[in-house]
């Protein structure tokens with residue numbers, strides 16, 4: 001142990017604490033570690049030093065510190081990069097890179113999403129088109145048992161597609177179904193705690209391991225899909241670059257740099273990796289939060305009714321919610337925050353790595369340590385909420401009905417690597433949830449059991465069946 005290193009359990013030679021973590025599931029094991037060893041503790045995954053930060057103040061301090069902004073080497077991303085470039089080590093994209101490569105792709109993507117108007121004006125009509133199809137679908141299913149498992153994925157994947165390539169698929173287009181299926185399968189098989197997706201030597205010794213073959217297979221299929229669609233896009237735009245899409249803006253900057261003979265960090269390989277990551281990071285997260293939202297509101301009819309009353313009063317029964325209403329609906333806003341708190345979607349965020357020797361509180365954290373952030377602790381800890389297990393929008397309301405967002409509520413992370421799609425996701429959650437609750441009454445089926453599954457990185461909602469009923473104007 002290095003001096004002033006955080007406390008932690010005894011680690012076995014070679015494997016470290018990995019058996020405990022995989023045996024109990026990462027969520028159970030890490031929650032137990034945090035409860036036993038406190039706000040900053042350490043453990044080992046094989047030979048890799050790992051630290052878990054649970055104290056929300058220390059979490060914010062570390063997340064704001066550039067020394068904590070690296071990413072651990074995720075084998076899955078390296079496999080993808082090799083498929084794209086044919087090279088063994090050339091890290092691509094945003095989610096799995098550190099240092100300059102990460103900074104340049106993140107900066108470009110953030111700026112472009114902003115320039116494309118993904119504040120509000122451009123995103124709103126894209127979302128409204130998706131909502132029209134969704135509303136038609138639920139109207140057709142009015143009063144019937146409906147499994148909405150992958151319904152939201154289609155809309156959310158389509159929103160990302162519209163931003164990336166500047167057009168949308170109709171919900172009946174089989175290519176949209178294929179895209180949803182590929183993103184879904186890829187994420188289902190992704191487990192950053194599994195040694196096969198963490199350490200290169202596992203693949204060397206066991207190249208045919210099911211998890212490796214499946215994950216890489218899904219990754220390949222998804223990349224081919226992106227390449228094919230990019231080729232169609234280039235043909236349709238005549239090889240020139242349109243500025244109405246992420247691909248267009250990226251290619252335009254590449255062309256400008258080439259014309260001016262300037263070096264640029266923007267390359268076709270990074271572009272492909274970035275697109276894949278926008279889907280990977282942006283679709284299941286938002287779709288699953290919507291699924292949680294409908295589940296929690298259908299399970300809590302009093303809260304659903306209160307949201308509808310506020311919407312009827314502010315928006316009017318004959319109108320549809322728009323992003324203009326976002327600041328005038330405190331109860332609804334508090335309900336959406338509460339959905340995110342209860343969902344606790346990515347309990348331990350995405351693992352970081354220290355890029356230099358660092359300190360947190362009284363502890364030293366050496367360079368190259370994997371650092372995990374216990375977002376779940378701030379969302380569910382009994383120290384921070386009156387009744388953490390209870391779904392209650394009051395958690396985010398003052399006595400006089402104003403919205404409050406406590407510092408320990410960090411569903412999107414915080415600081416240098418805070419979720420790149422946070423503002424987009426917030427607008428999506430607002431518009432989709434308000435419109436769906438304004439237009440329909442949601443009731444859980446009494447005859448079909450709610451089925452909870454076991455999940456590794458995402459806290460998915462249970463499988464459930466609902467009855468949507470139209471609310472007449």
Ligand code: HEM
Pocket residue numbers: 094095096106160277278279281282283285286289345346349350351411412413414416417418419420421422424425
């Ligand atoms: C409810 C929806 C969402 C939640 C809860 C969520 C949450 C998160 C979290 C916790 C992280 C990790 C932060 C860290 O490493 O410290 C993250 C990263 C990221 N998210 Fe999101 N996210 C959501 C939606 C989106 C959307 C819509 C997009 C884009 C289309 C997106 C793109 C990304 C990217 C690219 C990263 C990696 C950032 C980096 O490594 O610098 N996310 N997100």
